[in-house]
Amino acid sequence: MMSLISLKKRLALPKTSWQLCVLAAIGGAMSALLIILFTLSIKALQQFYISAKDDYTTLDAVSRFDLPIIGALLILIFSRFTGYQYLRTGIPFVLHRLKVAHGIIPLRNTLNQFVGTVIALASGFSVGREGPAVHLGAACSSYLGSVLKLPYNTIRTLCACGIAAGISASFNTPLAAVIFVMEVILREYKVHIFIPVMIAAIIGSMITQSVFGPAHAFEFFDKIQISIAEYPFIVLLGVFIGILAFVFNRYLTLLIQHSSNIHIIPRFLVAAFITGSLGFAIPYAMGSDIGAITFSINNEQTFELLFGLLIAKMLMTISALGLGIPGGIIGPIISIGAIAGICASTIAGHFIPSEHLHTDFALMGMAGFMAATLNAPLAALLAVVELSNQIEIIIPALIVITSSCVVSGQFLNNRSVIIMQLEVQNLLYRKPPIEKSLQRIGVIGTMQENFTLHQQLSAEDILASPALRNSQDFIISKQSGDDNPFIWFEITQVEEQTNIVAHQLIPLSSQATLAEAYLLLVKYRRGAVAIYGDTQHELLGLVTFEQIRQYLLEGKITP
Structure with a gap:
């Protein structure tokens, strides 16, 4: 348990780490394998009615007219069982989920993306493979982060890695995949994200080459001769x-x-x-x-x-x-x-x-x-x-x-x-600059762990105890039968007078980022959030508003 918590703490910080690189490689491999299955499914479906991939000239005119209609009906039948509301797919949907859900993709949307696009591409619709590659890659890698309950900022990075692996696996273009992720998806260049994304793109390309060979789509073009x-x-x-x-x-x-x-x-x-x-x-x-x-x-x-x-x-x-x-x-x-x-x-x-x-x-x-x-x-x-x-x-x-x-x-x-x-489509894709900056850091990597936990403690008990008044630790009291069971007693010394302010700690998941903590505290501009593990009664640490303010003013945060 402690090793997993230590891993999460390391991943919560916006720094390059070998742990994140390993996760990027695993997520990239999963994404590439799913893209290969996606590509082979299209090819297998087309073999039933055309002699060569995407060569619709071998069909008679009536069949070319009927094929898209049959394809549309099959997509509608499948989406009838998975839910029409889950038909939002592709790059815009992934961008939206990156902003509102840290890149976590619902399963039903992913099913509709896989099955729906296989049918659409096989039935002659003029749509591309890279949208599904982005969606499927993001879903694969973010699923890995969700299963491990990693910090949301790490899941977001893994989502970007899956996107790069998916595009690289689809077109065998690892460098273009990396730049696409940075220029179109994330719209920022950060080294701690850039390196894992590159690793995922390389893995995606290598796996694809092992199945389909090293050729690119347009290598048959003559050498360019523009004067x-x-x-x-x-x-x-x-x-x-x-x-x-x-x-x-x-x-x-x-x-x-x-x-x-x-x-x-x-x-x-x-x-x-x-x-x-x-x-x-x-x-x-x-x-x-x-x-x-x-x-x-x-x-x-x-x-x-x-x-x-x-x-x-x-x-x-x-x-x-x-x-x-x-x-x-x-x-x-x-x-x-x-x-x-x-x-x-x-x-x-x-x-x-x-x-x-x-x-x-x-x-x-x-x-x-x-x-x-x-x-x-x-x-x-x-x-x-x-x-x-x-x-x-x-x-x-x-x-x-x-x-x-x-x-x-x-x-x-x-x-x-x-x-x-x-x-x-009225899909959110932007965050205020403050929230965007704070999304890069997980609360578990910055939380204060030097606290002492007491049962049913009061301010009078602290005043009566010199040891508590002079303690360097955060004094936390656990209250019974309360939705927010923890109270932090903030103790300050003004000359010889002791001032005590009781803050009800707002519970916050250890997967959250500083952006969520900031939104919970900004109204009061004081206090702290209680970082919990599996349940709200499992206190791991706390993040104070003063820590967040320090990061916004100085660009650094101290746990």
């Missing part, structure tokens, strides 16, 4: 991508906002009808993998056909995600960005003839569109570098990313689509 003379066209591509990102984010969030009051059943059926109708005419737009990209690159298509594919892909993605189909957004926006880049290359080809123009602009479009839609330029850059396995892409990709983000953000007031989704 300095082509950079002005790259800037124009970034402008186009920035405008497109604004349109995508705007209409996706509008659809979420205006459809929120409609029951989930008609919403899903409308999304399935739109996907089926567009898939009937344009099968390459179905799914979220690389089918649409390879079709656009490997065939000399006209601008009209490519632009039609771009519009169809955007409509499919907006309708599926906007109407609540479970799945992620990054996979589709990578495809949309690539198709948009290829569309632009057909026009630029009249001015700069090049055999590699399609593939060059496709990669540039991926980077620019991902950066502008997510407002995550660094994560977008590293994702494209790792997916294509080309270091030469960095300079031109930076040009596209900066131009697209400036146009989208400054001139069109576009923001991260994930943050926009949270706002239109």
Whole structure:
């Protein structure tokens, strides 16, 4: 018991520790294995009706129309048993849970995420794998922390580790996974979090490589050959991508906002009808993998056909995600960005003839569109570098990313689509700066343990006892039959006079952070909270308001 308490004390402090690194590795491995099961489930389901993964062209037109409708009905049937209210999934939901529940994910949401997204991806909806990877990874690692009853700040870190492992396992991009967690999920860079997240991402990538091999998704691309003379066209591509990102984010969030009051059943059926109708005419737009990209690159298509594919892909993605189909957004926006880049290359080809123009602009479009839609330029850059396995892409990709983000953000007031989704769904994702700072420290790591516990003690008893009056320990009295059984007698000496103030200690779980302690005490700006173990009558220590005030003023806290 004492060793477990000592472990929790160590993990409660915002410092790098080998214990946290070991937990990150375990959580990362659990998350990666779940993602592998998720990926294999999609592949196994698709084998029943298509010859190759995500190749919906092998289906006849009527089957392409029917497949999304059947998929939507299966998702609805499963969610009928687990509860429609647990259909909130994906990156926005995980961000919300990080703020309101320290990253602890309800089981039913996780079940709906796994089963629902497997069906959605297998039935041709234009949704991605990374949203489920984030959700499933977070759920796996936070479950580990919950079982061990670790401090909430540690569970939050483990949640971030699971997210990194999930993304790394899905795309074999460990570095992009780490930056995505820091730039999009946590939105802060702290060394004590950064190292465990890196370990989890490495573990996720290694486990994936042992099952699926070391290849990346876009290694088939030709080596990029963009010259300095082509950079002005790259800037124009970034402008186009920035405008497109604004349109995508705007209409996706509008659809979420205006459809929120409609029951989930008609919403899903409308999304399935739109996907089926567009898939009937344009099968390459179905799914979220690389089918649409390879079709656009490997065939000399006209601008009209490519632009039609771009519009169809955007409509499919907006309708599926906007109407609540479970799945992620990054996979589709990578495809949309690539198709948009290829569309632009057909026009630029009249001015700069090049055999590699399609593939060059496709990669540039991926980077620019991902950066502008997510407002995550660094994560977008590293994702494209790792997916294509080309270091030469960095300079031109930076040009596209900066131009697209400036146009989208400054001139069109576009923001991260994930943050926009949270706002239109009224999901809390921000905390006041004080609470955000205090969330990093667990109360069990800072609690005062130098206390003496007495039964039914009173202020008169203390005044009558010189030993109690002069004690250096905190004097605690345990009262019987009380919901708040502990009283702390604060003793101060003013000249030769002894002043005693009795504070009713507010019970607080040892898993809590200083943020919860602060919220309980800030109204009174004095007193303390009683840190308990399994029950409220098991006193482990206390945290005073003075300790919290000291941390807020000086940046350090002393137990």
